[in-house]
Amino acid sequence: MQSIDRWKGRVALVTGASAGIGRAVAEQLADAGLKVALTARRAERLEALAARIRERGGEALALPADARDEAALLDVFARIRAEWGGVDVMINNAGLGRMDSLCDGETAAWREMFEVNVLALSICTREAIGDMRARGDAGQIIHISSMAGHRVPGDSGGFYAATKHAVKGLTEALRRELRAADSAIRVCAISPGMVETEFAEVMGGPDIVEEAYGRFPCLQPHDVADAVLFALTRPPHSQIHDILLRPTRQPS
Ligand SMILES: NC(=O)c1ccc[n+]([C@@H]2O[C@H](COP(=O)([O-])OP(=O)(O)OC[C@H]3O[C@@H](n4cnc5c(N)ncnc54)[C@H](OP(=O)(O)O)[C@@H]3O)[C@@H](O)[C@H]2O)c1
Secondary structure (H helix, E strand, C coil): CCCCHHHCCCEEEEECCCCHHHHHHHHHHHHCCCEEEEECCCHHHHHHHHHHHHHCCCCEEECCCCCCCHHHHHHHHHHHHHHHCCCCEEEECCCCCCCCCCCCCCHHHHHHHHHHHHHHHHHHHHHHHHHHHHCCCCCEEEEECCHHHCCCCCCCCHHHHHHHHHHHHHHHHHHHHHHHCCCCCEEEEEEECCECCCHHHHHHCHHHHHHHHCCCCCECHHHHHHHHHHHHCCCCCCCCCEEEECCCCCCC
C-alpha cells in the first residue's frame, strides 16, 4: 500500500457528506490527515460531523448548499478558498435516484437527478480544477458513480442509470482533456453496486428498504471509502480509471 502522507494537510471537498458514502469518505479522509469541507443540504448533520472530526483532532468545515443551486455551490468554493486556499481533492458523491420511469415519469424527478448527479458534479469539477491548477496543477477528482453507469440494472430506474452513464462519459472525457493539457491532475470513478445507505429510501420510500438491502450482505459506506483511499494513494504516475465494486453475492 502506498502512503497517504502526500495528501496530509491538503484540502478535500466532499459533496453529499450528510449521509451514507459521503459521510464515510469524509471521516476516512479526515482521519488520514486531510482538511475536509463538507457539503449537502442538511446543515445540522454537517455541523455534527464537523464537530466529531474536530474532536478527533481533524479539521472540518460545514458548508451547507443545495447542489441544484449553482450560486450556492460557487459560494462553497469561495468559502474554501477564503479559509484554506482552494481544493486539492474533489469527491463528487452527492447523488440520488428516483423511480420515475421513462414512459410516464415526472419531468421534475428527471431534472432533479440530472441537476445533482450530472450538472452539480460538472460544476464542482470545473471549480476544483481551477483551484488545482492554481495550486501546482496536481490534485485528484473522484466521482462516485455506480454499477448503473456500466449496465442498465433492471426494468426501472432508467433515468438514474442514464445519469451514471453520463458520469462514465464525463470521467473519460475529462481524462482526455487533462491529457491534452499535459496536466498532472488525475480523474477517477468508483462504481459501487448495492451499498446500505439512505439511497433506497430516498428512491422508493421506506417500503423498499428491506427488499433493496435484505437479499444479501450489501457493501457498507466504509467499503466505498476504502476504495477512495486506494485510488488516492496510488503514486502520481498511476491513475485508477474506475473501480467496479459489488457485494460478493450481488448477481448483476
Ligand atoms: N447506495 C447505493 O447502493 C449506491 C450504489 C451506487 C452508487 N451510489 C451513489 O453513491 C452516492 C452517494 O449515495 P448514498 O448511497 O450515500 O446515498 P444517501 O445516503 O442517500 O446520501 C446521498 C447524499 O447526497 C446528498 N444530496 C442529495 N440531493 C442533494 C442536493 N439537491 N443537494 C445537495 N446534496 C444532495 C444528500 O444530502 P442532503 O439530503 O442532506 O442534501 C446525501 O448526503 C450517490 O451518487 C449514489 O448515486 C449509491
